[in-house]
Amino acid sequence: MSFLDYFISALFLQAGYNSALVAVGAGLLGMSAGSAGAFIFLRKRALVSDAISHATLPGVGLAFMIMVAFGSDGRWLPGLIIGSAVSSAIGLLMVEWITRKTRLTEDAAIGAVLSVFFGFGIVLLTIIQTMSSGRQAGLENFLLGSTAGMLISEATTIAVAGALAALFVFLLRRPMTLVAFDPEYAATTGVNVRNIDLAMMGLALIVTVIGLKIVGLILIVALLIIPPVTARFWTNQVGSMIGIAAGVGGLSGYVGAVLSAAEASLPTGPIIVLVAFGFFLISALFSPLRGGLASALRHQRFQRRVHRRQGLLSLSRREPIYDGLTLRILRRSGFIRRDGVATARGRVAAAKAARDEARWAVARRMLPEDSAVEHYDGLTPIERMMTPDQIAEIDRMILDQQGGMA
């Protein structure tokens, strides 16, 4: 069976019970990571989750050693998860403590905690490899993730914990939104900002430790952050942003796990992250709301409107036009001939532009605080911003002025 055949059959859960379970587990993990990560992104604390994930490593090593010392296999996943959760919780509290009690900023605290914990973890892994029972431990798979030889019980654990984390996000969505948007106000309404922050990071911690096996600790931060960043391109609302982030995370986990299962030599974590990055790239370029292409188009349209208006005003004042783009736009709209002389249509449009401009000038003086004047972008036809009676009033004032001058 070729890679592609296998991939397609695995994608539709036809490649055996085990790989189907892994794919579903990775999908649920991605969903919980995306939704929990949404709040961490909005609170602008993505790097704290990086410290959390690197701080898991010593816990994994110590848990393994303790389990071996008590005569067990040492690779029992729930035991390793508990160990990693304890050590990353210590790392998280240390970042919090350093930021609160010293004059160091959070980024410095993150840098210190991340590197010290990770270094300690690597030392422990090296020691484990020299232990007699450590040769086949495979703990280095926790760095980049692996689904090879994953047990059904492990996949079930990950799936259940992922679903619980997603439920937790749903329950805490309001206080977390409030704290992410306006922590001072949240405090006055009785929300305990510090506890909510800890809960937010606690969620990142849960996602990290259950994601250790599949994604690995080095890249789990990507699964927390890329989905919400991707979702932000598509929506302006927290609720739908969480939903889209969960969807992107879930799809990335699912597709990535299937891909890496189809080719055993591919590490799972990096593949999942690359799939997520694919979603990010497509969104960054093509989202109609905030994507690069759409905003470039919007800007170009705006530029053309500016040139068109400027050109028409020049025509009405019988000034020469030198700007190439302005000339092209006027010519294409049929406002001027090839030799630059205004057509009949051009003269009408120019007169209208000049009248609009004069009306706006009066409107600005007459209604300095009117919302229509506030939203004037210099180009919108006045008929779309003001009621006919307002325009009539403006025209009357223009006539009065001209009468006064005559």
Next chain:
Amino acid sequence: MSNAKLIAESGKILDVAAKDAPLTVRGLTVSYGNKPAVFSVDASIPAGSMTAIIGPNGAGKSTFLKGALGVVPRLSGEVRIFGKLFSETRDRVAYVPQRASVDWDFPARVIDVVLMGLYGSVGLFRLWRSRHREQAMECLERVGMADFADRQIGQLSGGQQQRVFLARALAQNAEFYLLDEPFAGVDAATERAIVTVLKDLKSEGRTVVCVHHDLSTVAEYFDRVLLINVRRIAEGPVETTFTAENLQETYGGRLATTHIDELHLA
């Protein structure tokens, strides 16, 4: 809560004004590092009043509000809100932070921000019902922003942002409103809209406190002042307390005498 009931309740508050004043502060000290931003300030805000907190930049006006509400930790001092600890009276208080204190690129619409003011009464877990939306829309109506309910907050002008913050506080239907620089950097129409809402609140028997920076409008908008420059300089009715002497003491050399004369002081 209906307005009638609220006014009845605030009437009751007035009867025992001294004891259950909306805000009583004794010796409030807040420091960032080892330098006090607010030092041993006493204040007492009577019910139904409109008070401006005035002082030069960096004098601790905003910190005083935040310290009183526990947004920043207190080094020392006693604060009572309606005669009780703030933790027992939160639902009677609404705070409007400086609009520059939040990131307006946050993914939310105007109505979503106003709904945040209802978290306290709806609870943090129950779902929104149509009556909550109607309540939020009424608050937007009062600040003249009903047409903007579905706008993304990042598209608002400064004045509009300030109105949305005020609408969120109105949604809390509190008896005591504390606003941090509500007129900073807003257009004239917004300033008038906000003053109208605040005066309405006062006429309903509610209490308003604003950190304020524009000395020329103090007498027009407020009936009491609290002058602060790290320490409390003076507190009392505008007519007797907003004097050239007190201002000179508050601002030191930073306020030209000619400027003070221009304010047509009492």
